[in-house]
Amino acid sequence: MKREETEILIAGLGPVGAALGVYLGRMGIKVIAIERDRDVYPLPRAAHLDHETMRLLHLAGGAEAVAAASQPLSAYEFRNAAGDLLMGFRPSGDLAPTGWPWTSMFHQPTLEHALRARLAELPSVSMRLGHALDAYGVAGDGVVARVEGDEGTYEIAARFIVGCDGGNSLVRRTAGIALDDLGFDEPWLVIDAVLKNGAERLTTVGLQHCDPARPVTSMPMAPGRHRWEFMLLDGERPEDVTSDEAIAAMLAPYADTPALDIERRAVYRFHALVAEKWRQGPVILAGDAAHQMPPFMGQGLCSGTRDAANLAWKIEAVLRGRAEDRLLDSYQAEREPHVRMITGMAVSMGKVVCTRSEEEARRRDEDMLARPEDKRMNGMLALDSIKSGILEGGGTVFPDPGHGATRLDDAAGYAPLLILREACDAARIFRDAGGFVALCVALPDKGGHLAALMGDADAILVRPDRYVFGTGDAAALTAAWAAYLASGVTEARASAA
Ligand SMILES: Cc1cc2nc3c(=O)[nH]c(=O)nc-3n(C[C@H](O)[C@H](O)[C@H](O)COP(=O)(O)OP(=O)(O)OC[C@H]3O[C@@H](n4cnc5c(N)ncnc54)[C@H](O)[C@@H]3O)c2cc1C
Incomplete structure (x- = not known):
């Protein structure tokens, strides 16, 4: 049987798989993304996106189309x-x-078309519509998957498979990962x-x-x-x-x-379900494959988008040898409490209704x-902080200082940012030699959110998913960031926030 090799196999190209594929592809990761159906599911499902999700979708190139029709x-x-x-x-x-x-308030197919258009532009991503995951098994430190495609069955060997294949996830079921049922459906x-x-x-x-x-x-x-x-x-x-x-x-x-x-x-x-493991060796779950929640907060897709943004930079750091494989364990450690918090709120609201x-x-x-x-x-409701994980006292969502007019996100993209207090050329945003940390200095601060966050500190280090890593001395922050990645922290460190 024909066998291909890739770094990442994404199974399922709903909004979560597509956003993940764009983040990874923009960092040059070799991705094969397979989707059982040829066309985007044509009817609306999610109706609501929160501001943080729009920002993350903007970093994946999907928010403009949504904003124009929401x-x-x-x-x-x-x-x-x-x-x-x-x-x-x-x-x-x-x-x-x-x-x-x-x-x-948006139209989900509009978002999905936009994300697939971005995916199609990325040279390191092969998007395969009408290709279904049939089965997979763990082999060495990766997986080998059997895929039913246009021209018959073939195999894909990948370092990681990410199951973005929805509530009935074959990836999750094959891994034998149980769901914790919170008992509200x-x-x-x-x-x-x-x-x-x-x-x-x-x-x-x-x-x-x-x-x-x-x-x-x-x-x-x-x-x-x-x-x-x-x-x-x-x-x-x-x-x-x-x-x-x-x-x-x-x-x-x-x-x-x-x-x-x-x-x-x-x-x-509707259901309230959370997968017991979000990562098992080379198998990772994201979006509805990892969690489902009642619709009363309109947060299912929002949560899946946060999963994709949380995962992609960690996968890239591991594949490029800058981080230990253990870094990926921080994915569930960071995301699960957030998802359980939101699911709990959605259940409480649902019980009122x-x-x-x-x-x-x-x-x-x-x-x-x-x-x-x-x-x-x-x-x-404020849903915008994580309490522990790859943080040096941070955990809140970084504001965009341009506040809608000139977006820092436009210039910086999905990358870690080091914001320094010293005044320099206001538009100067660059990455250091390793393509690792972007520096951005003396930004316009419409709304004063940046000044409020910075206080007396010299610098703010922001993760690619736009959570604040920490605020303080620039050298100490970058050293702590590198140390976290190198060691692949597994114990959650409490945020000072
Ligand atoms: C009525 C309703 C209202 C909602 N309202 C909101 C809301 O307002 N806000 C919000 O944030 N969320 C909302 N949601 C939830 C939201 O729609 C989902 O959380 C979101 O679509 C999940 O995206 P996903 O990419 O994880 O999974 P999906 O969108 O389910 O995509 C999974 C993809 O995997 C593919 N697939 C499955 N098996 C295979 C296989 N074996 N091989 C290849 N491909 C496969 C499927 O064809 C599908 O395209 C709502 C849901 C419903 C039903």
Whole structure:
């Protein structure tokens, strides 16, 4: 059987596999990326991206297409059956400190097309659509995979296989990696609609209608689209809720159905699952293959994008001999607590929404309405720090000092950055001889976020995934960074933040 060799085999080119492929390809890593389907899944799934994810997707070349066809939420509200506000979240200002809108309601296929276009431009990446992973086995310190392609079955030998193959991941199942089930899954009907007559939006507010008679989600999506989700009641079957009549009846309180083209009607069951191991030797999991969460925070794809950004620079450092293989163990150590934190929040929100007992809903309303209304409305939730790992006291997300106007990210790309206090040529951004650390000096600091982060320190070292590694003396920071990579730290070091 024909056998090819590569450094990285990515199995599955959903958004997470594609973003990972772009990060790796831009660093010159040899990647074969296989995807079972020829075309991008045409219907929307994720509707929301947070500002940090837009920034990471920008580093993968996918955010511009999304930004051109997305819209922000003015608020995200949870209201009871009577319409009273139970809790809500509202962005403070247009842009987050990353320079991207706090929320972008978008169209997932638009993102996936953009990422695949970037992948196709990279000389070290071979993108193979219509090629399915059939099986694989660990061989030496790598893997050998059997792939079903256009011209029959062939083998790929790779140093690492990254399973980005979604919730039913063959890569995960073959490795025998179990899922920790956090025990919250419910069936919902999702209805995606295209708005007719040039309508761009029905509302700017995302709504969870916490009505125990039937919980409902109403969510603006990309311009010209809207989503509703209806919880299935006990005993209801998919065929009971997906007929034209059933949908018209359910939508009637929320929209004028003749003004809609229903693009999708499907019953799906959300889950709260976390893989017990995200890396096992040469086998790595990312995105839905590693974790799935209820949709109430719109964070599944966001979390998968963070996985890709966390992994790629570590893989590159290991393959290029600058880091011990053990560095890859910091991937799960850093990402899993973050994913569990977000999944826990999504489960808590889901429990507020999915309350079906009238009595429980009455108690919930009484408790939540006891707070003054202005205290029930919050700023957007901060999801933006990791607590331990490859950090020298950092862990927060580095702001983009240009704050949307002139992006540092445009000039620097997906690379580690050393920001120095001394004033030099403002536009000077360069990498040192090893292509390892980019230096960037005296940046414009719109919003003052950089000055606030820097305080009295001389330097900030920022990781390629834009977490702050540490703030302090430049030489000490770069020495600590090199030491972390060289030793491949496995014990998480607590952040001082
Ligand atoms: C109704 C709904 C609403 C959601 N809303 C949001 C939201 O608002 N915000 C958010 O961030 N997330 C949201 N999500 C979650 C988000 O859509 C997923 O987390 C995201 O698509 C996962 O991306 P992925 O690349 O990990 O996996 P997938 O998108 O599932 O991609 C996996 C890919 O692997 C391929 N594949 C599988 N097996 C093989 C094989 N053997 N060989 C080759 N290829 C293979 C598949 O064809 C697929 O293309 C939502 C999901 C749903 C269902």
